[in-house]
Amino acid sequence: MPDAIARERTLTLALPFATAAVFLIAWQTVTRVWSIQPVILPAPTDVLQQLATAWPDLLRESLYTGAESVTACILSGLLGFATAALLASSRLLKDILYPNLIAFQLIPKIALAPLFVIWLGIDAPSRLTFSVFISFFPVAIGTLTGLLSPNPNLIRLCQSLTATKSQIFRQIQIPYALPFFFGGLKVAATLSVIGIIIGEFISSKRGIGSYILLAGSRAETARIFAALIVICAIGLAQYGLIALLESRLRKAWRG
Amino acid sequence: MMCGGLESITKGSITIDGAPVTGPRTSTGVMFQESTLLPWKSVLDNVLFPIEILQRPRKEFLHRAKSLLSMTGLEGFENHKPHQLSGGMRQRAAICRALVYDPDILLMDEPFSALDAITRDEMNDALLDIWDRYTKTALFVTHSIREAVYLADRILVMHRRPATVIADIKVPIPRPRDPSAGETKIFNELCAELRGMIEHSHRATRKAPAHA
Numbered sequence: 001m002p003d004a005i006a007r008e009r010t011l012t013l014a015l016p017f018a019t020a021a022v023f024l025i026a027w028q029t030v031t032r033v034w035s036i037q038p039v040i041l042p043a044p045t046d047v048l049q050q051l052a053t054a055w056p057d058l059l060r061e062s063l064y065t066g067a068e069s070v071t072a073c074i075l076s077g078l079l080g081f082a083t084a085a086l087l088a089s090s091r092l093l094k095d096i097l098y099p100n101l102i103a104f105q106l107i108p109k110i111a112l113a114p115l116f117v118i119w120l121g122i123d124a125p126s127r128l129t130f131s132v133f134i135s136f137f138p139v140a141i142g143t144l145t146g147l148l149s150p151n152p153n154l155i156r157l158c159q160s161l162t163a164t165k166s167q168i169f170r171q172i173q174i175p176y177a178l179p180f181f182f183g184g185l186k187v188a189a190t191l192s193v194i195g196i197i198i199g200e201f202i203s204s205k206r207g208i209g210s211y212i213l214l215a216g217s218r219a220e221t222a223r224i225f226a227a228l229i230v231i232c233a234i235g236l237a238q239y240g241l242i243a244l245l246e247s248r249l250r251k252a253w254r255g
Numbered sequence: 256m257m258c259g260g261l262e263s264i265t266k267g268s269i270t271i272d273g274a275p276v277t278g279p280r281t282s283t284g285v286m287f288q289e290s291t292l293l294p295w296k297s298v299l300d301n302v303l304f305p306i307e308i309l310q311r312p313r314k315e316f317l318h319r320a321k322s323l324l325s326m327t328g329l330e331g332f333e334n335h336k337p338h339q340l341s342g343g344m345r346q347r348a349a350i351c352r353a354l355v356y357d358p359d360i361l362l363m364d365e366p367f368s369a370l371d372a373i374t375r376d377e378m379n380d381a382l383l384d385i386w387d388r389y390t391k392t393a394l395f396v397t398h399s400i401r402e403a404v405y406l407a408d409r410i411l412v413m414h415r416r417p418a419t420v421i422a423d424i425k426v427p428i429p430r431p432r433d434p435s436a437g438e439t440k441i442f443n444e445l446c447a448e449l450r451g452m453i454e455h456s457h458r459a460t461r462k463a464p465a466h467a
Contacts, residue, residue, distance in 0.1 A: 151289065151291050153287040153288075153289065153291045154291045154293075156285065156287075157285055157287075157291055158308060159279055160279050160283060160285045160362075161279070161281060161305050161308045161309055161356075162278075162279045162280075162281055162308075162309075163308045167308055171304075171307070171308065172293070175293070175295055
């Protein structure tokens with residue numbers, strides 16, 4: 001029944017948009033009916049207006065932030081994968097490092113942001129390191145889970161064929177880990193933006209983070225909301241790129 | 256696992272053609288309860304997977320892989336993915352994979368126990384067919400007495416805990432065998448005899464609660 005499938009597909013697409021629309025209309029109505037001051041809560045139309053006038057500034061700052069968050073996301077992917085590969089390579093290493101990695105993850109890392117300024121200064125390396133520090137973890141854990149997920153008998157089959165460790169890694173473990181890796185990378189895509197914004201709050205004179213701080217100090221609430229929309233757009237773009245890369249890879253793989 | 260050289264030997268020795276097994280040897284084929292096919296590879300690529308691992312030229316084995324697939328009734332499914340096949344077909348592909356590099360010994364660890372009874376019977380016949388064409392020694396682990404009698408030339412009955420051999424029986428049923436062999440008197444007498452041994456061994460285990 002292709003009709004039913006098409007209807008279902010339209011619904012899956014339409015429902016989130018409809019929900020967002022209802023929410024925005026409610027927001028607009030509330031601010032107008034109770035005449036809430038724009039400094040406290042600007043109406044969606046105020047935010048749109050702000051976007052329309054401030055977009056050249058926002059675009060310039062978001063390119064700055066976006067370049068750093070994309071870099072941080074890529075670095076998180078590489079570091080996360082490398083960490084997982086290291087832990088998966090030996091039972092002993094995993095036993096030694098894994099509990100420590102979890103403990104390390106439990107540190108409230110946002111509270112450590114000022115430390116990175118002390119260690120690495122106020123420039124891009126400090127922000128990138130901080131951002132990678134908070135976003136590589138989901139990639140590492142996801143990829144490790146994936147690398148260790150193949151059926152043990154499949155590994156035995158390879159061993160019975162005198163496969164080397166690297167053959168098993170490339171032919172079995174990596175393909176099994178790819179979906180997990182991309183799952184982790186999608187989480188990292190959102191975390192890396194947060195990491196860069198926090199870094200900008202603390203140290204930068206540029207980027208969306210410092211733009212928000214400046215707007216906040218001037219009580220330009222609508223401008224802050226406009227900047228939030230831009231941040232969401234950066235995160236979505238990163239997420240979308242990763243999803244695209246994943247589906248391309250999957251297609252190449254499955255023919 | 257020990258016979259495949261995948262686990263070290265706890266006691267005694269394992270020799271194949273007089274040579275002790277100290278590690279994996281490339282002339283042993285293995286099969287497990289599940290097909291363990293790679294989900295992202297086509298059936299043909301799965302069958303040729305051992306060739307890839309052994310880094311032998313794919314071209315030389317392509318013909319063999321295809322003839323194995325057609326012999327097991329998988330002709331026309333070469334480019335399907337494992338998830339498009341039934342459980343029995345997947346297990347047949349796994350047989351092809353175990354045979355593609357022409358090993359002299361097959362180690363089969365309850366290869367058909369996850370299949371339904373009818374498919375299992377079909378698989379047994381397919382296996383007999385394969386043995387008729389490619390003479391291989393197979394070490395076949397099963398919990399089905401009828402399967403053991405139908406397939407084997409020699410049956411080793413194992414005690415459970417400790418897993419020692421309690422009987423070594425030659426199966427006097429002539430080959431080639433077909434399902435009608437299962438109706439014969441000698442077949443059913445042998446099954447009854449084996450069942451008696453296993454039940455006796457189970458009773459003995461139950462009397463010794465220290466092992467329970």
